[in-house]
Amino acid sequence: MAKNIIQFQKGLSLPKFLEKYGTEEQCYSALFHLRWPDGFVCPECGNKTYCEIKSRKAYQCHRCHQQTSLTSGTIFAATKVPLTKWFLAIYLLTQRKTSVSALQLKRGIGVSYNTAWKMKHKLMQVMLEREKGKKLSGRIEIDDAYIGGERPGKPGRGAAHKAPFIAVAETEGEEHRPQRMQLRTVSGFRSAEIERYAKTSLEVGSIVV
Ligand SMILES: [Zn+2]
Incomplete structure (x- = not known):
């Protein structure tokens, strides 16, 4: 999961982006499919049946009753920043050719400078990790x-x-x-x-x- 990150198609316009990922629901759904492409799997016992605890955005395994939050083990874990802002940050950081400063990010997504700085560094780290695993071609x-x-x-x-x-x-x-x-x-x-x-x-x- 660490190397996986939400990826947007190249050249996705901002209105199109907001149409697809403008609400928390949409972002949660996208993250769910990224994390469990074939449906939920309990990280504790591997069982696939669960019930959803909506208030906590968590999933409880039917077999072992372990609760797993959607964001646990991802860079979005233990953050108070809504997923919509994370997604927008990823969009801004990946769709532009030139680099985006923490200050631009702060203005772009509406968080404090400190939060923007931390988000940027977390995301850059993940993107760097992903790049390392990529094969060269041509x-x-x-x-x-x-x-x-x-x-x-x-x-x-x-x-x-x-x-x-x-x-x-x-x-x-x-x-x-x-x-x-x-x-x-x-x-x-x-x-x-x-x-x-x-x-x-x-x-x-x-x-x-
Ligand atoms: Zn389980």
Whole structure:
């Protein structure tokens, strides 16, 4: 759940956004479907039948009677800020190309500066985590290098006490401008090792240069 965050389609206009996520009900429903895409599952015992405790926005398991709040275990937990404001904050932070300051966020969603600052940092953290897990795709450049070790070490590959790593860049356009980068430590530069990296971190169909 931590890496999952409500995502809005690119280019969603503000009126359309408000139409879809303008009320607490709508936001709760969206969060429910994000958290339990196949229906509620009790985190305690895995049972799927429950009753809803509307006043507390919680769900009580029919089998073990554990109560689970919709926001527990999410970044929205233990917050007094309504979900509509969280959603609007996510909308503002993700739909603009330029970065949004805490002050702009405060004005945009109508909370105190302190609250806006905290919300922004929580959301940025989650977005960063998500980005880390994303695979690179398209035209990829891979370079190998070593880090650390004694100097002057043995030159070239296999130098003692040095950690091998690869620097990987996803590039764009005719000038091959780097868009996103990954640095990964590897146990060596044998092709099997590089292949293992590619399988886990690159999209199928990427062109490796
Ligand atoms: Zn249960």
